[in-house]
Amino acid sequence: MHENLIGAILTPYIINRLILLFTLFMGALLLLMAALLIFYSNRQKLRTKRKQLAQMVVQKAIFYDSSADNPYGFYGYEHIRDRRFREVLVTDIISARKNLTGSAFIQLKELYERLHLEKYALRKLNSPRWHVKAQAIQELAALQLEQYVQKLSKLINHPNELVRMETQTALLQLRGFEGLEFLYQVSYPISDWQQIKLLHQLQTLPPTADTEIANWLRSENDTVCILAIRIIKQFHLFQLHDALISCLDHSSAKVRKETIIALKDIYTAETGNEMKKRYPLETPDNQLSMIQALQFIGTDDDIAFLKSNIPGASNELKIAIIRAIAAIDHIELTGFEMYEGSFDYPLPEIVRQIKEELV
Amino acid sequence: MSWIAPIIDFFTYAVLLYTAILISGYIFIGIFSVGETRRYIHKNSFTDYRLLATSTQVPSVSILAPAYNEGATIIENVRSLLSIHYNNLEVIVINDGSKDDSLEKLIKAYDLYRTEYFYNEQIATKPVRGVYRSRNKVFRKLTVVDKVNGGKADALNVGVNIARNNYTVCIDVDCVLEQDAILKLAKPFMEQTTKRVIATGGVVRIANSCEIEGGRLVKVRLPEQFLPRVQTLEYIRAFLLGRMAWSRLNGLLLISGAFGAFDREIVIKAGGYNHKTVGEDMELVVRMRRYMEEHKEPYVVSFIPDPLCWTEAPSTYKILGRQRNRWTRGTIETLRFHSVMFFNPKYGVLGMLSYPYWFFFEFLAPIVEFVGFIVFLFCCAFGLVDWTFFVSLLGFIFSFGFLYSLFAIFMEVLTYNQYNRHRDVLRLMLTAFLEPFLFHPFVVWSAIKGNIDLLRKKNSWGEMTRQGFAGAKKN
Numbered sequence: 165m166h167e168n169l170i171g172a173i174l175t176p177y178i179i180n181r182l183i184l185l186f187t188l189f190m191g192a193l194l195l196l197m198a199a200l201l202i203f204y205s206n207r208q209k210l211r212t213k214r215k216q217l218a219q220m221v222v223q224k225a226i227f228y229d230s231s232a233d234n235p236y237g238f239y240g241y242e243h244i245r246d247r248r249f250r251e252v253l254v255t256d257i258i259s260a261r262k263n264l265t266g267s268a269f270i271q272l273k274e275l276y277e278r279l280h281l282e283k284y285a286l287r288k289l290n291s292p293r294w295h296v297k298a299q300a301i302q303e304l305a306a307l308q309l310e311q312y313v314q315k316l317s318k319l320i321n322h323p324n325e326l327v328r329m330e331t332q333t334a335l336l337q338l339r340g341f342e343g344l345e346f347l348y349q350v351s352y353p354i355s356d357w358q359q360i361k362l363l364h365q366l367q368t369l370p371p372t373a374d375t376e377i378a379n380w381l382r383s384e385n386d387t388v389c390i391l392a393i394r395i396i397k398q399f400h401l402f403q404l405h406d407a408l409i410s411c412l413d414h415s416s417a418k419v420r421k422e423t424i425i426a427l428k429d430i431y432t433a434e435t436g437n438e439m440k441k442r443y444p445l446e447t448p449d450n451q452l453s454m455i456q457a458l459q460f461i462g463t464d465d466d467i468a469f470l471k472s473n474i475p476g477a478s479n480e481l482k483i484a485i486i487r488a489i490a491a492i493d494h495i496e497l498t499g500f501e502m503y504e505g506s507f508d509y510p511l512p513e514i515v516r517q518i519k520e521e522l523v
Numbered sequence: 524m525s526w527i528a529p530i531i532d533f534f535t536y537a538v539l540l541y542t543a544i545l546i547s548g549y550i551f552i553g554i555f556s557v558g559e560t561r562r563y564i565h566k567n568s569f570t571d572y573r574l575l576a577t578s579t580q581v582p583s584v585s586i587l588a589p590a591y592n593e594g595a596t597i598i599e600n601v602r603s604l605l606s607i608h609y610n611n612l613e614v615i616v617i618n619d620g621s622k623d624d625s626l627e628k629l630i631k632a633y634d635l636y637r638t639e640y641f642y643n644e645q646i647a648t649k650p651v652r653g654v655y656r657s658r659n660k661v662f663r664k665l666t667v668v669d670k671v672n673g674g675k676a677d678a679l680n681v682g683v684n685i686a687r688n689n690y691t692v693c694i695d696v697d698c699v700l701e702q703d704a705i706l707k708l709a710k711p712f713m714e715q716t717t718k719r720v721i722a723t724g725g726v727v728r729i730a731n732s733c734e735i736e737g738g739r740l741v742k743v744r745l746p747e748q749f750l751p752r753v754q755t756l757e758y759i760r761a762f763l764l765g766r767m768a769w770s771r772l773n774g775l776l777l778i779s780g781a782f783g784a785f786d787r788e789i790v791i792k793a794g795g796y797n798h799k800t801v802g803e804d805m806e807l808v809v810r811m812r813r814y815m816e817e818h819k820e821p822y823v824v825s826f827i828p829d830p831l832c833w834t835e836a837p838s839t840y841k842i843l844g845r846q847r848n849r850w851t852r853g854t855i856e857t858l859r860f861h862s863v864m865f866f867n868p869k870y871g872v873l874g875m876l877s878y879p880y881w882f883f884f885e886f887l888a889p890i891v892e893f894v895g896f897i898v899f900l901f902c903c904a905f906g907l908v909d910w911t912f913f914v915s916l917l918g919f920i921f922s923f924g925f926l927y928s929l930f931a932i933f934m935e936v937l938t939y940n941q942y943n944r945h946r947d948v949l950r951l952m953l954t955a956f957l958e959p960f961l962f963h964p965f966v967v968w969s970a971i972k973g974n975i976d977l978l979r980k981k982n983s984w985g986e987m988t989r990q991g992f993a994g995a996k997k998n
């Protein structure tokens with residue numbers, strides 16, 4: 165081969181040796197992987213056995229006298245030092261816990277305590293691995309170990325999102341509505357997904373004092389404010405209507421949109437007027453939400469306002485406006501042709517569509 | 524012939540350098556994807572999807588299913604879509620001017636009537652002939668749109684215009700979705716707090732030989748035929764390694780046209796699907812990303828590794844060739860439309876990493892391979908081949924390719940383990956061994972043909988004849 169600068173350094177001899185070395189290295193890796201696949205497959209079999217054993221332990225704890233035939237009171241005690249068995253067992257306990265209350269839950273909790281699983285949970289809580297930490301939080305909350313509320317509260321602003329989420333969920337599980345006090349401390353945003361989880365947990369609980377919720381509406385964290393609005397909506401807290409109205413002037417368009425959506429359920433005779441006052445200042449998306457809200461809460465007095473906003477509106481907004489008018493007074497729609505400019509495209513088509521929707 | 528030696532030398536070292544970078548890229552992708560997959564699986568173990576299925580707070584989703592001459596299977600396929608678990612859902616089937624009796628069958632099966640409907644054309648499309656809804660309340664989620672034929676992109680744009688919900692999920696009507704597919708696909712849209720999620724992709728898997736009943740996947744099986752099986756391996760590699768790594772970098776350029784969710788507002792703002800390319804799925808993602816970059820809005824294109832969508836893969840070389848030819852043309856067209864982003868720091872990861880990667884290693888790779896083969900033949904003819912060097916290099920490339928496939932199989936077994944019989948894993952390994960001889964050269968040749976067809980301005984979609992799931996193996 166021709167001698168040049170690269171060729172002088174990287175001679176075919178060196179390349180060949182490098183390539184051979186890599187090929188051997190890859191062959192070794194290949195064997196290692198095959199061995200790992202076999203190992204993994206065997207581990208799966210062991211896992212199945214552990215799972216069967218764990219299910220038996222949980223069933224015995226729930227359905228049988230726990231202290232009758234075992235000095236430790238529980239079948240499966242001798243396996244508890246096996247970390248993998250503990251993992252499977254705790255998963256089973258948590259999953260059983262979701263469907264159990266009353267004495268069956270007490271039995272389950274007793275099983276958990278007498279197998280000293282709490283000790284392992286606390287060890288996991290100090291783990292640097294976020295998913296292990298989150299598992300421990302979930303475990304402590306599922307078993308209603310209220311003595312750890314203080315410890316868990318310290319994790320409310322943990323850098324890992326999942327740890328934060330599980331902490332918030334745990335606090336609600338342990339303290340009910342009072343657990344929401346974390347909203348005063350939380351500095352990270354609360355995602356929509358987490359809000360769905362929290363609202364789901366709250367739905368069976370009696371709501372907290374209005375003053376607390378009103379305070380959260382003023383939070384600097386926009387997502388806290390949104391959560392508070394959703395709580396008002398979920399629990400139909402009409403007494404907080406005025407506080408909700410003040411959120412129509414919030415600096416965040418997302419908060420304002422959430423307020424408009426909530427006001428569709430929490431409204432008074434004045435709500436429509438409050439919205440109409442702010443309509444010209446709103447973003448197109450929020451204007452659409454306001455019109456959609458007026459479809460449900462509007463009165464005859466709002467029809468003139470709705471009609472006046474048709475010229476210049478986007479087609480999407482026009483559809484919403486005509487739909488709102490039809491919802492308030494469908495007779496108005498029948499005489500809609502009288503409205504000046506109604507024959508301009510696309511209003512006749514929209515009116516025909518909405519008329520058919522009414523049938 | 525002294526002038527030949529320096530040229531051959533230059534060529535040899537250029538190819539060597541290219542290969543070294545490509546292999547480094549693959550190693551990086553392989554390693555980088557592991558963390559993302561692990562993170563997702565750990566995180567997912569804390570998710571209770573039942574909560575999402577019952578919540579009214581979930582984002583509203585419109586499924587868009589374009590159909591062209593799908594009369595043979597359309598009733599079953601639509602039934603499958605209507606059975607998906609999700610609260611805020613509408614299903615829009617777009618009959619793209621089918622020449623068969625698809626529309627008549629739908630009208631009859633779902634008791635449809637033509638509605639008065641104002642078609643709000645936010646993206647320009649071919650004319651809509653009619654919008655149909657069902658008289659039966661059971662099918663209230665269903666809307667069928669009949670339109671003049673304009674191709675898949677045009678049909679999807681009609682769907683985007685008609686959709687009433689915030690997110691659109693675009694699927695091929697003949698795909699089979701997992702029952703919880705939309706729940707899983709919708710979740711990333713709810714998780715981000717600081718950036719806007721503009722699109723989410725899910726893993727597409729090969730359904731050949733799987734058991735499918737009533738439009739639902741009943742049993743997963745590894746394809747019996749070689750071609751679908753090698754594509755199974757290819758999809759595992761692409762989705763479980765490639766897309767996960769790019770997702771971690773927030774550099775994904777492609778969400779499969781067979782199954783992906785998009786923020787409808789951004790789709791409309793970006794101009795919808797481009798009907799001037801046969802790679803409309805990739806082009807849309809690139810354009811949406813470009814739109815976000817140019818408007819300086821923080822965004823994410825997300826990807827989840829769960830197998831959510833099952834599709835029939837080509838089982839003959841003829842159909843496979845057409846598919847790969849089209850994919851090549853789609854890639855080149857997309858890269859050409861957005862060439863302004865090439866190494867343009869204004870576009871961040873998109874301009875500096877994703878685009879160049881696709882240019883050098885997706886578009887150029889088959890060309891480099893093909894030219895390399897021609898040069899090799901030339902060298903053989905002139906006795907210029909250093910056979911020791913050649914054999915070692917070939918061994919190296921082969922073993923690396925095999926190792927990479929093996930790593931993908933390993934990840935599959937460790938994570939979703941869809942093909943859980945030892946025999947299936949071994950068959951996948953054997954397939955990985957045979958792939959460089961029986962599959963890869965054909966794919967390279969199809970890509971070269973795609974390049975030639977594009978130069979000859981041939982822009983046909985290429986008919987995709989499918990056997991249908993009725994032919995899938997049943998016990």
